[in-house]
Amino acid sequence: MEKIKVSALAKELNKTSKELLAILKDVGVDAKTAASSIDPESAKIVRDLLSPKTATAPDTAPKRQSDTATHPVPASKPTPEPIPTPEPMPKTIRIPENGIILKDFADKLNARSSDIIKELMKKGIMATLNQKISSEMAQDIGAGFSFNVEIDVPPPAATKEIEVEMTAEETKKLKSRPPVVTIMGHVDHGKTKLLDTIRSTKVAESEAGGITQHIGAYQVQIKGRKITFLDTPGHEAFTALRARGAKVTDVAIIVVAADDGVMPQTIEAIDHAKAAGVPIIVAINKVDKPDANPDHVKQQLSELGLQPEEWGGSTVTVPVSAKQKTGIDELLEMILLVADLQELKANPDAKAVGVVIESRLDKGKGPIATLLIKNGTLYVGDIFTLGATSGKIRALISDKGERTKKATPSTPVEISGIAEVPIPGDILQVMDNEKEAKNMAEQNKILRSTPVSHTLQTLEEFSKEVEGGEVLDLNLIIKADVQGSLEALIASLKEINVESKRVNIIHSGVGNISESDVLLAEASKAILIGFHVDIDNRAREISEAENIRVKIYDIIYKLLDDVKMALEGSLKIEYEEVVIGKAEVRQTFKFSKVGVISGCFVISGKMLRGAGMRIFRNNEKIYEGKMESLKRFKEDVKEVMEGYECGIAIVGYEGFKQGDIIECFEMREKTRK
Numbered sequence: 290m291e292k293i294k295v296s297a298l299a300k301e302l303n304k305t306s307k308e309l310l311a312i313l314k315d316v317g318v319d320a321k322t323a324a325s326s327i328d329p330e331s332a333k334i335v336r337d338l339l340s341p342k343t344a345t346a347p348d349t350a351p352k353r354q355s356d357t358a359t360h361p362v363p364a365s366k367p368t369p370e371p372i373p374t375p376e377p378m379p380k381t382i383r384i385p386e387n388g389i390i391l392k393d394f395a396d397k398l399n400a401r402s403s404d405i406i407k408e409l410m411k412k413g414i415m416a417t418l419n420q421k422i423s424s425e426m427a428q429d430i431g432a433g434f435s436f437n438v439e440i441d442v443p444p445p446a447a448t449k450e451i452e453v454e455m456t457a458e459e460t461k462k463l464k465s466r467p468p469v470v471t472i473m474g475h476v477d478h479g480k481t482k483l484l485d486t487i488r489s490t491k492v493a494e495s496e497a498g499g500i501t502q503h504i505g506a507y508q509v510q511i512k513g514r515k516i517t518f519l520d521t522p523g524h525e526a527f528t529a530l531r532a533r534g535a536k537v538t539d540v541a542i543i544v545v546a547a548d549d550g551v552m553p554q555t556i557e558a559i560d561h562a563k564a565a566g567v568p569i570i571v572a573i574n575k576v577d578k579p580d581a582n583p584d585h586v587k588q589q590l591s592e593l594g595l596q597p598e599e600w601g602g603s604t605v606t607v608p609v610s611a612k613q614k615t616g617i618d619e620l621l622e623m624i625l626l627v628a629d630l631q632e633l634k635a636n637p638d639a640k641a642v643g644v645v646i647e648s649r650l651d652k653g654k655g656p657i658a659t660l661l662i663k664n665g666t667l668y669v670g671d672i673f674t675l676g677a678t679s680g681k682i683r684a685l686i687s688d689k690g691e692r693t694k695k696a697t698p699s700t701p702v703e704i705s706g707i708a709e710v711p712i713p714g715d716i717l718q719v720m721d722n723e724k725e726a727k728n729m730a731e732q733n734k735i736l737r738s739t740p741v742s743h744t745l746q747t748l749e750e751f752s753k754e755v756e757g758g759e760v761l762d763l764n765l766i767i768k769a770d771v772q773g774s775l776e777a778l779i780a781s782l783k784e785i786n787v788e789s790k791r792v793n794i795i796h797s798g799v800g801n802i803s804e805s806d807v808l809l810a811e812a813s814k815a816i817l818i819g820f821h822v823d824i825d826n827r828a829r830e831i832s833e834a835e836n837i838r839v840k841i842y843d844i845i846y847k848l849l850d851d852v853k854m855a856l857e858g859s860l861k862i863e864y865e866e867v868v869i870g871k872a873e874v875r876q877t878f879k880f881s882k883v884g885v886i887s888g889c890f891v892i893s894g895k896m897l898r899g900a901g902m903r904i905f906r907n908n909e910k911i912y913e914g915k916m917e918s919l920k921r922f923k924e925d926v927k928e929v930m931e932g933y934e935c936g937i938a939i940v941g942y943e944g945f946k947q948g949d950i951i952e953c954f955e956m957r958e959k960t961r962k
């Protein structure tokens with residue numbers, strides 16, 4: 290079709306050019322004068338809009354529905370019918386929470402844009418083709434077209450790191466803040482002792498009376514500058530916070546005992562710090578011991594890719610003795626040096642944002658949380674949202690156990706005045722008023738109860754992303770039963786190279802899949818694979834709660850094949866059939882218009898609308914299809930449980946007979962070995 294001049298179209302539609310230009314403007318078609326040409330599609334929209342004969346779906350659809358609702362049974366039928374006529378099931382479409390462009394919405398509804406514009410006009414809204422309509426409006430209009438419009442809810446904000454977007458003005462207000470340090474390393478290498486030594490040498494001597502209580506973090510001073518230490522050593526705590534979306538640590542100290550050397554948890558700790566992108570300083574501890582061998586430790590570190598500075602690399606190592614309190618100042622100075630490279634800054638004038646690092650219920654004070662202030666300054670009396678709860682700061686207690694009036698960036702502080710006990714990783718945000726704070730908490734609570742879909746958790750999902758054109762490196766965590774298999778696996782995995790996509794092993798180790806592996810997978814969007822190993826109970830609990838799937842292989846080739854196929858984008862999810870319930874046909878009802886409806890009793894499991902179904906008679910399958918309509922009395926229902934009656938109907942099938950067994954089944958993702 291060709292373009293048409295405005296003047297010609299106006300004539301055809303019995304309008305003046307001026308009238309038509311106004312209409313065109315309303316529907317978003319760019320035409321300036323009577324001599325302008327418009328494209329055939331736009332012309333059609335205007336013709337449809339102005340033509341009185343055009344029948345539109347919404348005018349008739351709702352009416353038809355209400356007709357059937359008020360007259361479910363033909364008036365001539367003498368007996369009341371237990372199960373009403375099944376109505377055509379509305380199709381479901383999904384749209385974004387913040388609305389949808391009119392044109393795209395029309396496509397989804399399989400309708401003409403002009404029909405949507407007309408419907409909006411009836412509601413007094415003049416909309417153009419490229420205009421966004423609200424999700425509520427889309428639901429309203431969709432219903433008229435017999436569509437069920439569902440709204441996509443974005444992922445929970447409560448568990449996400451708060452990205453503070455800054456204007457140039459705000460950037461000017463940024464000031465340096467102290468670094469926040471976490472100590473990690475193998476058990477018994479001296480993490481706790483080192484934390485105690487740093488605290489006692491740097492705090493106790495300067496504060497009268499020393500520290501009376503621990504609040505989960507403390508600050509020390511060196512050369513007039515502050516450093517914040519998190520008092521919960523270990524990579525599990527570190528990664529658990531990260532898995533919840535909270536980035537707290539700026540520098541990781543990996544403690545290695547000079548007499549024991551690098552051990553499995555040392556490697557784990559290094560991998561966790563690396564995966565988080567946090568710079569590492571190695572404290573070579575216990576150098577006072579007669580069998581201490583710092584050079585051996587440095588050698589081991591080099592083999593792990595952490596070449597010490599004095600050997601030409603970039604890893605800072607500091608010999609210390611937590612017991613004899615030597616090397617502590619050097620360690621602290623190195624922390625400042627490494628931190629300076631990161632230019633850590635925050636705006637102390639902003640409303641406070643903080644992260645919970647510890648929480649508990651105190652008998653006297655109620656819910657208590659230790660926060661680390663990320664940005665802004667927190668004051669007594671501030672009203673806040675804290676994860677799914679809210680409150681007003683009643684008291685602030687410093688790391689020295691003293692009451693204080695405010696807490697600045699990177700300062701640890703204990704707060705009271707919270708409505709409920711929050712969880713570590715929860716974000717505190719200061720709000721303008723109580724109403725806002727409560728609303729926000731309520732929203733967070735709702736979001737938290739909707740399951741989080743992790744973007745990558747299986748090779749199949751990764752494969753799908755590759756198929757969809759995303760070029761990604763594949764992050765893997767691999768656990769194997771013995772060192773030999775692990776090394777062979779890693780070597781083979783590193784050789785796989787599909788169209789410049791690579792396997793990136795962020796952690797590997799010998800032994801069962803542990804809690805820390807699951808947390809690391811979650812925090813780093815890595816895929817967790819086991820070879821000939823089991824999964825620890827605690828790890829299983831977390832993986833189930835957080836919906837992180839773990840795949841365990843028994844055959845090396847299968848594992849390598851799956852990884853290769855995932856990188857190629859050709860690994861498909863395998864499904865298996867699972868029978869979810871059985872029902873018996875107890876009665877049948879025949880209707881002249883609809884056909885036969887079976888009145889059933891669920892004898893086991895449940896019946897699920899939309900699931901697959903088969904009908905058996907004398908153990909022989911006589912029908913297979915989909916459970917199209919499922920009712921309890923007059924109501925359409927999603928499912929009916931064992932021990933209840935229901936009505937089942939299938940369009941175009943009338944063969945139900947008393948005594949038939951209806952089997953309901955679902956296709957579920959296969960858990961492969």
Ligand code: GDP
Binds near residue numbers: 476478479
């Ligand atoms: P963690 O499990 O890493 O927290 O280790 P701890 O801090 O509990 O220390 C384990 C053991 O090593 C304790 O008995 C400490 O006293 C001892 N220890 C820690 N640091 C040193 C040190 O620098 N020298 C010596 N000789 N012993 C130490």
